[in-house]
Amino acid sequence: MAIYKVRLIGEADGVDETIEVDDDEFILDVAEAEDIKLPYSCRAGTCSTCTGRVIEGDIQESGGDPDMFFNKGQREAGFRLLCISSPSSDCTVLIHQEPNISQF
Template identity: 70%
Template sequence: MAEYQVRLINENLGLDETIEVDEDEYILDVAEFEEIELPFSCRSGTCSSCTGRVIEGDVDDSAGQPEMFFNKDQRAAGLRLLCIGRPKSDCTIETHMESRISEF
């Protein structure tokens, strides 16, 4: 089983933490276990509260319904749902992005 380094950043909140996430674990779950506070609501990929933007690397959030919240351009910009997001490589993710979805 692969394990990846997931860097969670948010300049406005002073967040810059790196966590180790197995390929079969959800990023939100591991962040919560590591006492990193990230926004969430449904935990099932049916809302956009946990939106993050993958800046480097790859995250798979296909277990939910990301197409309900993100158009093709937003997906291309890296917007992903972290509650159902699993890393597919080492990655860097900008967190707390729900209020900025329309910018992409």
């Protein structure tokens, strides 16, 4: 097990917080425990409400059906479902990104 630093940036609401997340924990769960409010709906990888965009480092999804919501270009741009994502390195993630998916 490894612990990584995950920086969460919410450009619209001025959030800039760094949390420590085990590689077997989900970023959404840890953020909530740290009182950082992230959007969610299903919490199972079957919607896109929790979408974040990784701009540095990487995170891995487990379960759900993220390919239903992101095409190849959007994946390459870093879009991930944070409710089913765990860090695989220190990383920086833009939060509240569902409205921006279609721009990529």
